[in-house]
Amino acid sequence: MRADFSIVSRRRFLRLALAAGGFLLAGGAASFALRGREARPGGLRAIGEREYRTLAQLARALFPDGGAFPPGASDVDLAGAFDAFLADEPEWNRKDLTRALVLLELGPILFEGRLRTFSRLSPEERLAHFERWGEAGLLRRQVATAFRRFFALVFYDTPAVWPHIGYDGPLVRGGTP
Amino acid sequence: MSGGVVDLSRSAAPEELSAEICVVGSGPAGATAAWDLARAGRDVVVLEEAGDYTGTALTQRDGRMYDQLYMDRGGRTTADLSVSVLQGRALGGGGVVNACDVVPIPDAVLRRWQRRFGLSGWSPEALAPFQARALADLSATRPGWDDPHVNANNRLLRRGADALGWRGELVMHNRAGCGGIGSCLVGCPLDAKRNARFVAVPGAVAAGARFLLRARAVRVEAADRELKTVRVRRLDPDGHHEVGELAVRARVVILAANAVGSAQLLVRSGIGNEHVGEHLSLQPQLPVTAVFDEEVRFFRGYPQTFGITEFERLDDEEHGWWGYRIEAISGTPGIVASILPGLGPAGKAWMSRYAHLAAVLCLLPDEPRGRIEVERSGRLRIRYALDEEQRRRFREAARSAARAFLAAGAREVLVPVVPPVSIRSEADLARLDAVTLRPASAPLLSAHQQGGVRLAPSPRDGAADPDGRVYGARDVYVFDSAGFPSSASSHTMAPIVAAAHHLAARLGARSP
Numbered sequence: 224m225r226a227d228f229s230i231v232s233r234r235r236f237l238r239l240a241l242a243a244g245g246f247l248l249a250g251g252a253a254s255f256a257l258r259g260r261e262a263r264p265g266g267l268r269a270i271g272e273r274e275y276r277t278l279a280q281l282a283r284a285l286f287p288d289g290g291a292f293p294p295g296a297s298d299v300d301l302a303g304a305f306d307a308f309l310a311d312e313p314e315w316n317r318k319d320l321t322r323a324l325v326l327l328e329l330g331p332i333l334f335e336g337r338l339r340t341f342s343r344l345s346p347e348e349r350l351a352h353f354e355r356w357g358e359a360g361l362l363r364r365q366v367a368t369a370f371r372r373f374f375a376l377v378f379y380d381t382p383a384v385w386p387h388i389g390y391d392g393p394l395v396r397g398g399t400p
Numbered sequence: 401m402s403g404g405v406v407d408l409s410r411s412a413a414p415e416e417l418s419a420e421i422c423v424v425g426s427g428p429a430g431a432t433a434a435w436d437l438a439r440a441g442r443d444v445v446v447l448e449e450a451g452d453y454t455g456t457a458l459t460q461r462d463g464r465m466y467d468q469l470y471m472d473r474g475g476r477t478t479a480d481l482s483v484s485v486l487q488g489r490a491l492g493g494g495g496v497v498n499a500c501d502v503v504p505i506p507d508a509v510l511r512r513w514q515r516r517f518g519l520s521g522w523s524p525e526a527l528a529p530f531q532a533r534a535l536a537d538l539s540a541t542r543p544g545w546d547d548p549h550v551n552a553n554n555r556l557l558r559r560g561a562d563a564l565g566w567r568g569e570l571v572m573h574n575r576a577g578c579g580g581i582g583s584c585l586v587g588c589p590l591d592a593k594r595n596a597r598f599v600a601v602p603g604a605v606a607a608g609a610r611f612l613l614r615a616r617a618v619r620v621e622a623a624d625r626e627l628k629t630v631r632v633r634r635l636d637p638d639g640h641h642e643v644g645e646l647a648v649r650a651r652v653v654i655l656a657a658n659a660v661g662s663a664q665l666l667v668r669s670g671i672g673n674e675h676v677g678e679h680l681s682l683q684p685q686l687p688v689t690a691v692f693d694e695e696v697r698f699f700r701g702y703p704q705t706f707g708i709t710e711f712e713r714l715d716d717e718e719h720g721w722w723g724y725r726i727e728a729i730s731g732t733p734g735i736v737a738s739i740l741p742g743l744g745p746a747g748k749a750w751m752s753r754y755a756h757l758a759a760v761l762c763l764l765p766d767e768p769r770g771r772i773e774v775e776r777s778g779r780l781r782i783r784y785a786l787d788e789e790q791r792r793r794f795r796e797a798a799r800s801a802a803r804a805f806l807a808a809g810a811r812e813v814l815v816p817v818v819p820p821v822s823i824r825s826e827a828d829l830a831r832l833d834a835v836t837l838r839p840a841s842a843p844l845l846s847a848h849q850q851g852g853v854r855l856a857p858s859p860r861d862g863a864a865d866p867d868g869r870v871y872g873a874r875d876v877y878v879f880d881s882a883g884f885p886s887s888a889s890s891h892t893m894a895p896i897v898a899a900a901h902h903l904a905a906r907l908g909a910r911s912p
Contacts, residue, residue: 290745291752308473311640315779350744357743357818357841364818364840365481372738379733379751380462389755390699390733393460394581395589 267303268310269317274324278302280342281327281370284349286378292387296378304377323366330356334363403438403605405491407451409614409637413646419445419610422630422650424617424665426450427493428893429880429900430656431600432537436904438607445648446609447632449616450639452491454597458587462734465586468639469497471661478770478784480839483684485782486847487658489639490587491613492597494658494893495574498847499584499704499729500593501891502540502572504531505898509888512720517885518857519866527902534897538574539594543705545570549580551701553758554728556692558706560804566710571727571891573705582700586732595893614639615646618778620653620669623873628653652875652907654868655853655882656900662882663772663852664780666863672853672872675863679854680770681887682784682846685761686794686837687729687739690805690813696758698730704761711800712890724797725763725890726804739843741820750814758805761845762797764790765887768851786844791837799832817842848892853882867906879903 267275279302288295309317331337331344331352344352356367378384385392421437423430426448434444451468459465466474471487478485488494507524514520534540543550550570561568574594581590591598601611614635621629627649634644655662659680666676707727716722731739733754742750770784786794802813802823815821818841821831837844855878856862859871862885868877879900881892888895 285743285747287744287748291748295748311473311638313779315777354743361480361839364838368481368840371743375737375740375747376462376466376734379737385733388733388751388753389695389697393583393589395456395460395579395583 267306270306270309270321270324273328274321275302275306276342277324277328278305280349281353282374284346284353285371285374287346292384294381294384294387298383299378299381301374301377305373308373323369326366327370330363334359403608403610405452405601405605405611405613407613408634408646409451409639409643413634413644415645416647416649417445418649419443420650421445421652421654422447422628422648423654423656424630425493425655425657425661425880426491426596426601426611427488427656427658427880428495428596428600428896429493430654431492431596431604432897432900433654433656433879433904434609434611435600435604435607436901437908438604438609440908444604444609445650446604446611447615447617447630447648448491448611448613449635450489450491451613451637452597453496453587454591456589458583458589460581460583460586460589460732462586462732466735469587476660476780476782478682478782480785482786482839482844483682483784484843484845485660485682485849486845487660487849490597491611492595492601495593495595496587496597497585498891498893500573500575500702501704502535502538502574502894503889503891504534505888505895506714506721508715509721509886512715513885516720517855518861519855519885520857521866521906522902527898530898530901530905531894533901534894535572537594537599537897538894539576540572540574540894542572543570543702549578549701550705551580551582551698551730552696553698553730554702554704554706556696556758556808557708557726557728557760557804560806560808561708561710563807564803566708566804568706568708568710570705571707573702574893578702580701582703582730583732584703585735596897616642617657617665618668620665620671620876623653623669623671623876625874626651628876652877655876655878656880658880659849659852659882659884660772660780660782662878662880664774666853666870667772667774668778671876672863672870673859675854675856675859675861676870677772677852678863679768679851679885680772680782680784681766681768681850681884682770683763683766683848683850683887684786684790684844684846685763686798686842686844687759687761688798688801688805688813688815689740689757689759690810691753691756692758692810693756695755697755698728698758699732699754703730704728707890708800708804711797719765719767721765721887721889723765724793726760726797726801727763729759729761731759739816741814741816741818758810760801760804762794762801763890764793764797766790768854768886770851772852786837794837795832795835798835799829802829802832848881848887850881850884850887850892853878854885855883856885867910868903877903877907
């Protein structure tokens with residue numbers, strides 16, 4: 224699937240506003256084969272390489288390596304997880320969320336009059352830009368909420384992260400606690 | 401008649417089958433109805449779009465379990481993303497993933513249903529035997545404070561309530577043999593929940609009912625004729641894709657697919673009057689979290705068993721059950737992180753304190769004014785907007801929750817809205833006045849959807865009669881919370897089981 228990077232029309236904005244609805248929380252994070260450190264955009268099922276890069280850059284902004292604990296987005300292929308999730312979604316949701324990714328990539332240009340797309344911002348600028356979406360108009364709040372929650376669910380469902388947050392993981396394996 | 405459970409994603413499926421009664425949904429309502437009606441000698445087939453998850457198939461992992469055990473893979477929300485609509489999806493329904501709270505319909509609510517909505521046959525006296533059966537089905541017991549699985553989160557909330565002189569209670573539950581692993585919201589791998597999956601489903605199967613899994617009902621046809629056709633799509637083993645079709649012919653169709661699902665099927669089928677899809681109650685809830693110096697480990701033990709009832713009223717003159725409750729809650733890491741605010745390093749810092757977190761849900765009874773719509777494509781739209789009164793009540797509830805946590809010794813209370821509100825002392829409580837709760841700025845959730853096919857003695861006022869028979873159709877019934885004219889209780893599993901027993905008895909009494 225290739226994204227259309229033409230300027231997003233008002234009509235499409237409204238459609239996007241409806242889009243993220245089927246996606247929030249996205250427990251659908253499910254059955255992802257997380258692919259480890261090296262992403263493989265060539266194996267994508269639902270999004271294109273450009274959308275993958277946008278997502279990967281967002282993931283690194285939201286879950287930077289280091290800080291309170293070492294693992295970060297470079298340890299978990301969050302963009303690949305999103306692609307795996309999206310591939311099993313209904314057609315309308317695949318289209319809408321792909322458009323949301325376009326909006327995210329073009330956000331700095333469309334909403335802040337900057338000359339660079341999201342992926343070309345520095346990591347600090349990316350985080351600050353995305354944080355502003357959380358307090359912006361409804362459409363941007365919806366998109367920000369949807370992506371943030373999806374990534375959070377997948378990232379913290381990763382066993383490598385658990386020791387760093389004091390979680391000892393599922394207790395029942397093979398039927399006994 | 402030979403009962404059983406057949407997964408259509410893994411078995412050769414016929415293109416057509418017949419039954420006297422077709423039940424849509426295998427949760428507390430559908431399984432209970434199937435059980436009662438099969439025991440009465442009726443030929444029952446139950447359609448369930450989910451799979452069957454028990455034992456270690458319940459992995460305690462957020463990703464896989466939300467994908468499999470919740471509608472829309474855990475992603476169902478209101479159309480504007482204001483409220484996450486958590487609706488169970490499993491053989492056995494929402495009881496597979498709920499917090500095991502058992503709260504019958506209060507008598508005050510039933511009296512209001514009589515007085516305000518004309519449900520004369522739903523008196524406390526008439527419902528009493530069915531409420532008792534519900535409690536028996538669920539093996540309901542009330543835990544004591546000596547129960548080791550009443551975890552630190554619940555105990556801290558009680559400590560705060562006691563310090564402030566507020567009333568609270570340990571809620572009845574339906575666990576037996578609990579190991580305290582704390583994964584209730586993503587299913588119990590110890591099979592310790594006495595829910596529909598382990599009581600009504602096997603009971604119904606033993607009585608001859610047939611359960612078809614990965615069978616999604618998409619339309620009811622010929623609803624005004626004696627013989628109806630339920631159009632069904634077979635799903636793949638993960639329930640993501642439709643892979644085939646099936647038609648079920650039945651004389652009676654019973655909708656028991658949750659408030660949202662039952663109304664959705666009627667709307668999609670073009671059945672019923674203008675009340676179908678209306679009067680939806682979501683009973684929204686707002687999480688409030690706190691950090692303690694000591695480890696809380698709220699992710700072990702009962703996620704939710706103590707609730708502050710100080711601000712709850714059962715007999716409000718205008719609204720019936722009203723006010724708010726504050727109840728302990730916990731979650732596995734993924735779902736907790738998806739609710740907490742904070743991005744980048746700040747977000748990681750919050751989650752690094754996961755073992756020190758405590759949390760509650762502020763639960764608001766609401767007026768049933770939401771709406772369920774279905775687009776031509778089949779896409780569901782849940783319309784629901786908070787009004788200013790609800791926002792005010794949520795702010796008040798969050799303030800009370802914060803006060804309880806501070807009284808219990810919390811270092812910091814966090815209300816996870818955008819922008820987040822941090823409270824370290826009573827002096828900070830005024831910060832909550834600025835909380836707007838505008839759409840997509842707060843992690844509101846709904847676990848108790850009700851309404852959508854309101855029961856009423858006249859089609860002027862509702863979509864189905866007090867016996868659940870949908871107006872404008874012939875022998876199409878609604879047996880679940882879709883029929884409730886207002887919020888039945890703070891936790892709907894027991895009310896749904898009681899209502900299903902009641903309605904099955906009514907159906908049995910009027911049919912050959």
